[in-house]
Amino acid sequence: MTVPVAIVGSADRIGRDFAVDAAVSQCVSAALAAALLALADIDAVVTTGSDALDGGMVGVRAGIAGGYGRELLSVPSSGGHAFAAAVSLVQSGQARNVIVAGWGEGTKFALRDGRGLQADPFYARPVGADAATMAALQAQRLVADGVLTVEDLAAYGAAMRCRAEGAGAGAGGIEPWLQTQWTDGACAIVLQTGEAGVRVTDIGTSFRGYTPPADDLDPGGWISMAMPGMENIAGEALTSAGAALARSRPRRSPITAPKSSRSRPPPTMISRARWRPMPAGRRASTAAPISRTATRRSLASRSTSRARTPSPSSRSWSRAAISSSTTSAPACWIARA
């Protein structure tokens, strides 16, 4: 039996024109205050950053997250992996209080987006794949398959721009909803043993590799298990953005889940769209406040309200079916000046 884990404090800062290292320290302090803990109470620090950005630095700069003199684990791949690793630290009894701190200066990509290096070196990179184009191709297929409409994507893009606090326009001629909106950010989350706060019931199947069930070592099964939850979360995010997601059609998959996985209910995911829409036209300020969002009381009430959330099958977004495009749909939606 694993130890129960809960989020007892968190803080984040999103914007630009601020020192990210200072923002990390501020977020850590704010998250600890929300958790009613001091840095001395922390048993282990987990630092994280995107492997395409600051991931290589989160280990050597752990001091800004309170890592000096403490058990340190650096996860320079993604926040999701770091969260899963931190949960594992608590579940396994290696720590009682853990703080996860992540940061990234996304605005670096505004100068040069180097994510093309992440493309497959034998098949995709020689052709010329880059992140923006691949995202555009995927979006067009979703539109053509009737999963999303251009209006949905436009609403989502507008919401993301709002989330990025009014990032500047992208390259000239690209439709606004396809423009990348880079921003800087820092985040800290305090995890604790026990039931108080937002209980972590699952780390998400994408990170199952950290703690695979003994009787289910087939990653294909994990993916199959995750799909209902992923659809649920995608629907919530789109609903927040004023858009909708149609139920995806069953697809053939080269990977078949084992019977044991198929018979299980979908996992409950902890990750929720927690962003707050910013008022239109709001610009990032150099004094953007740290948003300290998770106190024990507010987290407890949020957890209670979530328990009353209707099941995914009854969500309103599932009823907002998207009209399906057909073979007459244009295959390219990007307009260059």
Next chain:
Amino acid sequence: MTADSSASDAEVRVLDVRAPFRHSAGRLGSEFLQALRERRLLGLRAGDQVIVPPRDFGARGEWVAIGPGARLEAYAPADWVDGGGSCLALVTVDGADTALLARLRPAAPAGALAKGTRLTLQFADKPRGSMTDFWFEPAEAGT
């Protein structure tokens, strides 16, 4: 020259640092890329699907020739490819079940081509065993 030369005296040279390395394309990738040198596009029948380019799911597979006909799924401009003369496209080659990322020539403006447009496979005169050895073009009417 004195020991405390000013910054304006500093010699600045551009150093071109390269880090070439050798990496195996793997069991399936090697077969796939070598076939391109012979102007053959191969798919891998794995389970009930023909996958291109091949991915190793650990199961036994069977190579099948695919194309030259194909169907356009989506495309997007890519100014950096072929000097702007090509687009990047997702293409489902006849005989395959998965879409392939490939070049589409000539570069088409937005909305000019529809999903489902018939395409045809073209190979370079001197293929070298690379994904740039081939591209797709809109098929002539009736083909």
